[in-house]
Amino acid sequence: MTSHKVVVVAVVAALALTTSCTKKEPAPGVSGSATPTVTASATANFQPGADGIGDAYYPKAGNGGYDVEHYALDLRYDPDTDRLTGKAVITATSTADLSRFNLDFTGLMTEKVSVNGTDANAVQTGDELVVTPSAGLGKGTQFTVEVGYGGVPKPYQEAGLGEVGFLANDDGAVAIGEPQVAASWFPVNDHPRDKATYDITIAAPDGLVALSNGTLKRKTSSAGWTTWAWSVSRPMASYLATVVIGKYRVKESTHDGLPVLTAVDADLPTRIDAQMARTPAVVDFLETKFGPYPFDAIGGIVVQDRRIRFALENQTRPIYGQGFFGQGEDGSWVIAHELAHQWFGDSVSVHDWKELWLNEGFATYGQWLWVEAQGGRTIQQEFDSNYSLGAQAWRLPPGDPGAPLFDSPDEDFAVYTRGAMTLHALRLTVGDATFYQIVQAWAAEKRDSSATTPEFIALAERISGKDLDALFRAWVYGTTRPPRP
Secondary structure: OEEHHHHHOOOOOOOOOOOEEOOEOOEOOEOOOEOOOEEOOOOOOOEEOOOOOOOOOOOOOOOOOEEEEEEEEEEEEEOOOOEEEEEEEEEEEEOOOEEEEEEEOOOOEEEEEEEOOEEOEEEEEOOEEEEEOOOOEOOOOEEEEEEEEEEOOOOEEEOOOEEEEEEEOOOOEEEEOOOOOHHHOOOEOOOOOOOEEEEEEEEEEOOOEEEEOOEEEEEEEEOOEEEEEEEEEEEEOHHHOOEEEEOEEEEEEEEOOEEEEEEEEOOOOOHHHHHHOOHHHHHHHHHHHHOOOOOOOEEEEEEOOOOOOEEEOOOOOOEEEHHHHOOOOOOHHHHHHHHHHHHEOOOEEEOOHHHOHHHHHHHHHHHHHHHHHOOOOOHHHHHHHHHOOOHHHHOOOOOOOOOOOOOOHHHHHHHHHHHHHHHHHHHHHHOHHHHHHHHHHHHHHOOOEEEOHHHHHHHHHHHHOOOOHHHHHHHHHOOOOOOOO
16 A cells, blocks of 8 residues: 555354365465365364454454355445445355354445355344354354345545545445455455455446456446456455446556556546556566566556545555646556555465555565666665654554554554665665565465564575574664664
């Protein structure tokens, strides 16, 4: 993510004890790989799943007791009434003996909830949808939840970002935000630890486009409505899922065999289209630094909505607020930032929101690399000018800057700028060749998963052969200006 504030001034188990079920758990770095069949235990102790996944900053984000493998969302949006209707089919595997479980869901009304085709009891409690299946779910059971719902989505108020979520506008809507957004438009296990694949189908009135993540599988029209079907083949964190509905100039092409789709709000100047057309070139450049692009589609969307004062790294299709492309301004730096996130933030996601520097520090460094390559300010110049800042700038550690996120310039400096400076300090310490070996190994070894700062430090020490404890302790966790490397 980039913001103007920051830069410009992410049931059937236990039917019988002999009943077997297929358990799917991710292999290292891969979501949804098959594992051997398991049998419900005779000593199952069915308990409610936790109403939070255990995040230090957002304790009610996500839920415990299950792992989602796939979301199939079938949506219909009417901009005349702002009404969204949907059906979510969620395929998951229980990681404990569950008597009931929660989904994050807010602002919309459920109409029917079933588990493996059997009606389930569902109660909306605040931002939680509590689902009680007709029978307990034994650990290792793969199950399917179907939720029918509808209503007018309600936005979140996010410190530093303003309104986020499913945002209606004059002729459509945009789903965007971090860390909260997904639960405003579909029931979800809303945390980057539980990534999943997606199929997202959106019906909107003829004349509007309905864009989402991944690849477009089909588009059909009937009775005044056009339905767009999108598919996301690699695991995706829920906050990265999006829908963008409205009147847009859409450009489609291919690049190195991958589909490219960029879109610009029809009321914005056409000069922005030329800037968005640089997206494949930025991907090519970043591949030389970070390794192979991790997804099967490329793109980006520029929206016209003055509430959206930031850009977000939505997987395969980043969304940019209109303000990044002012008259005569080169906005390619923000494109580089959000595309760097495709490796760091999207493919490799944070295990805990307090470690957001692993997203934003890497993306800021990618942005600096691009600007330097275009003949602009060098990375060393960025490092030196920021290193000279006073004591106030250094008081928040990137590895634990405090919640809520994005709520102060000091926190933004810690996560974005000092995060990028940490990487440059590492580069100066280990040398260019080893640095890029570390960065590319991080992207490759942690692909499609979530990861932690200690894991990054361990990888850097393994590849460099150096004891880097003092460097990272000062740069990631220190509350004063670190020693210059």
